[in-house]
Amino acid sequence: MIIIMNSETTDEQIAGVVNKLKEFGLESNVSRGIERTVIGAIGDETKADKELLQALSGVEDVIRVMKPYKIVARSYHKEDTVIDIGGVKLGGKQIQVIGGPCSVETQTQMDAAAEGVAAAGCRLMRGGAFKPRTSPYSFQGTGVEGLEMFRKAASKSNLPIVTELMDVRMLDTFLEHDVDVIQIGTRNMQNFDLLKEVGRTHKPVILKRGMSATISEWLMAAEYIAAGGNHNIIFCERGVRSFETYYRNMLDVTAIPVLKKETHLPVIVDPSHAGGKAWMVPALARAAVAAGADGLLVEMHPTPCEAWCDADQALDPQELKVLMGQLGGIAQAIGRSI
Amino acid sequence: MIIIMNSETTDEQIAGVVNKLKEFGLESNVSRGIERTVIGAIGDETKADKELLQALSGVEDVIRVMKPYKIVARSYHKEDTVIDIGGVKLGGKQIQVIGGPCSVETQTQMDAAAEGVAAAGCRLMRGGAFKPRTSPYSFQGTGVEGLEMFRKAASKSNLPIVTELMDVRMLDTFLEHDVDVIQIGTRNMQNFDLLKEVGRTHKPVILKRGMSATISEWLMAAEYIAAGGNHNIIFCERGVRSFETYYRNMLDVTAIPVLKKETHLPVIVDPSHAGGKAWMVPALARAAVAAGADGLLVEMHPTPCEAWCDADQALDPQELKVLMGQLGGIAQAIGRSI
């Protein structure tokens, strides 16, 4: 931790900082420059409270030297973590595409969706039973009944399932219905009580990035899950809020190489929610794989024009199949497979 | 609702849209322009699914004509809503400043804080017992014990209390401790299950704006609370995420006149969390009142340099008193009081 004093700092103010650091159990290295005095804190900086130091007289700025995340950090675990989802490996050489509809509607729809997903060569399936909707008057999901339909459809095609948990009180229901991967949505990325609870299970968790979360905040949200003992965490970039209105969210493709450097955990991308339009999905999906993503979450609906939710962003089964072919070529070009 | 067809649309595609609108119970007004055909949907547009229309062949864009919010809309209730908080009126001519520390620490600290708040002329007190912190390793609040200390200190000074609810499972505890105003924090603005639950109570709710929520999304989040029957909602602007790094968040002062136009509910501002530095608070507080805010949430700590949380953004009791004086002059200049 480095404390930068303002330009007219006094010896008394410097002593005040040094004393406060001592209280935190840290040594000081005082470096008096020509225009500024800089104090380096030596020791475990996690013990020091940045805001308290910033509130001291004469302090201009306080800069952390160490990354605030621990368990999820690449420095904690050098090798890539590979997560096993019912036998399907995510985070290794093979790229996983998780296909399926935005929301669970009917058994027929889910059966058709599962067949389409499997036929396209995907090994995991997604679908929402509980839907976070901007309006309280919109369709809110089929709930527990939806979970049952999903489980049944996916099992027939032998696909592990991914579905979103919004309410901490539903966690037991998710475990009872043997959800394979719990998804935490963008609006709940910093719902810390929810993170703590899924941190107590051992279920793989897909943690979507918050609407305008920095990469650092996102890593810290994952640290909440990891701190509870659950290290099976998958980051999912899904686009962030921006000034551009042509599409829904701005896919932050740079987050992929950054996360691969900062964390050992797998990184996937949701091109469907990023762009918000089906015609943008193939380009974004290809970009994500080319940039190093370990997987994708792709919306596919047996009959997009009849979808109960986000109808305009789902691929149809045939489009998913074509996309899988393109992704295979790109994966190969970078030494991976699909 | 207006459906704009793309430039090479066919009669068949137009008929497809007209039929789909009929399914939703809406009439159509087809207007064939020189370069574009535009279809106006006549009837209750809330019955129509925008995404489904957008997914139809030949459709370029679908534009809603009506505002999606109802109960919270100014058109639903023309007069300003005034909320009664233990006898203190928020939303009327008198501006309310809610003072108090970021977090509840000890009984001594809270007693001193309550005295400072009252001495400055504030009529409501804030304090956090459960703290949403970016890091799982930071101080997470004093919890239920903190609630008790807060309740005790505030009652001595006869101040109704405002505190944040993060976990839906703690709602009963909040009601038991007679929290006067439930605050929903920025990270939970779209925690829909939490919104639904506070919507079932009759407690006044301060709904903070999400980190990068549009005003429309914010109004819709309030609609979740209102739809449950609780119309005692107070909007709180607290700065949004931006590219500027000099301060913590960008205070969106324009949101104040916009909300006053769109909703009948009170609007307050949190200048402390916006700027993130105590020295910025007076200027931002003055700007908020001048722009028409009905109240403020201001952090005040008896001894800021010892605060357990956000030490660098709290005013001390004397600074709060001085600020109250300035705000009084501004309130008067715009025909209000403090």
Add this chain to the structure above:
Amino acid sequence: MIIIMNSETTDEQIAGVVNKLKEFGLESNVSRGIERTVIGAIGDETKADKELLQALSGVEDVIRVMKPYKIVARSYHKEDTVIDIGGVKLGGKQIQVIGGPCSVETQTQMDAAAEGVAAAGCRLMRGGAFKPRTSPYSFQGTGVEGLEMFRKAASKSNLPIVTELMDVRMLDTFLEHDVDVIQIGTRNMQNFDLLKEVGRTHKPVILKRGMSATISEWLMAAEYIAAGGNHNIIFCERGVRSFETYYRNMLDVTAIPVLKKETHLPVIVDPSHAGGKAWMVPALARAAVAAGADGLLVEMHPTPCEAWCDADQALDPQELKVLMGQLGGIAQAIGRSI
């Protein structure tokens, strides 16, 4: 300047940094912490190239300790700079409201506008002869002829004039027509050649903030003007780009106290271009003055509904007069006048 080495740095890498600093004429203070080695550079850090240091082996981050701006910095000149514009003082106790239409249209319109501006109690007038328009097919301004009409109308009402310079080749024409204040628009904030040229004159310059410029970049743009010898610079906050679509730009009210702290130069605000709607202007204008702005740029048109440009954001003469009254009260509440 502080150089943070990565966690597995070697003695050789540290020596590499120390040597490079020596090349720049800087001494080093090496502080070996438990997890990180930090090197403090002692001496004039403006001599060191941050990017070059960042490219050295083993370097994780390089942090500047000193502010990059000099002449415009508050530390360079402690007192507020007051700029004299034809006898009108900007930057002192008196707040200046610069009124006038978006664009110069006709002599009649400009004469009426000048009368309205003076009648409302404003002492300076604005008007655009050269208009930066998003579309090449929109009205581009009345040009030199417009300048003449503007000069004539303003002189009758004895008002110094403010107008925008877009093309460096027009500077001489501006000087010939005795423009009192040259405005550099948001799209040209980093048009460095234009900044250098106005820096060679002694005309007061209003430097509008770039669409998404950080405060630091903005100060550095002003430094380009100041470095040429022209210290008569006025910063103008006019809203920045954001994700919010309800209004045109997000007025960054926090920039006002920040600039007043960082620079000795005057700071004004353009509430008309920020919100983009006439009904938002009064609230934003009041907020700006309450936050400490030294002046305002307010669009006023004799007959807004007939304006050739931005018709929906101009006040009419009567509305400007009412606003001036409100601003007077707020100015008084903070110890200023209007």
Add this chain to the structure above:
Amino acid sequence: MIIIMNSETTDEQIAGVVNKLKEFGLESNVSRGIERTVIGAIGDETKADKELLQALSGVEDVIRVMKPYKIVARSYHKEDTVIDIGGVKLGGKQIQVIGGPCSVETQTQMDAAAEGVAAAGCRLMRGGAFKPRTSPYSFQGTGVEGLEMFRKAASKSNLPIVTELMDVRMLDTFLEHDVDVIQIGTRNMQNFDLLKEVGRTHKPVILKRGMSATISEWLMAAEYIAAGGNHNIIFCERGVRSFETYYRNMLDVTAIPVLKKETHLPVIVDPSHAGGKAWMVPALARAAVAAGADGLLVEMHPTPCEAWCDADQALDPQELKVLMGQLGGIAQAIGRSI
């Protein structure tokens, strides 16, 4: 153009809009819905002034139905435009990587750079003689002398050259030195006088996206060039401003498929300025090609650690070679070549 009236509109107000539309030469289609009246304007909407309509009494919103761009629009020219740059085709099946240093330093450096560029298999070279720098005290480029060195070095390796024009007064010098492609930088995207001037030449122009320009504004900036007669325009996405601080700019990969849909002109990407760090460049370059970019601008320096500008973002010649290999594989996977 569609005019949405507010909920309590009167017949008189509707007539006012209809009359104003008539003045613009447009017919009206008035559609009285249950809650709103909507007026459709029929005819050439470019003749109508949106702001003027918005300023009329009773008008809530005005929505354009047609795209404001013409010559650059895909609807104007269905086929992809292929631009010939000294025999090198940009915009066709073959992807072009434009390599070279950030700035021209010495003849030796440029000769080595040109060799490296050619050796890696690139067919075009970049280099900056005039540099837009945030600080007036930073190295500003080698100027005309730099242009000469660049021209000489590139000609030896038979590479057409790309370099940035900042000042309209230097255009003739650029033409004299036979610059093959004129680059308009991000800070000048809306320097309309500069755009108009390059629009009068027939030189290919690379138009970089403004720091926070919307895609629509960017297309309109290109329209300024096109309107002057020069249709040889190449869009270059280079990252936009965002809240994320880990890297310099957020590469907007979604802009690639969007532009390919909206315009017939080529689209390239600058992964070097986007990320701002050499280690991010390969991932971003691969993503851009996978998403459909027609080319790349990649910074390469013979000895990055000694670069005079942006030292930490340049690849070395060997890294560029390796990258070209990877890109070849991806190009092949999507049916293109490199």
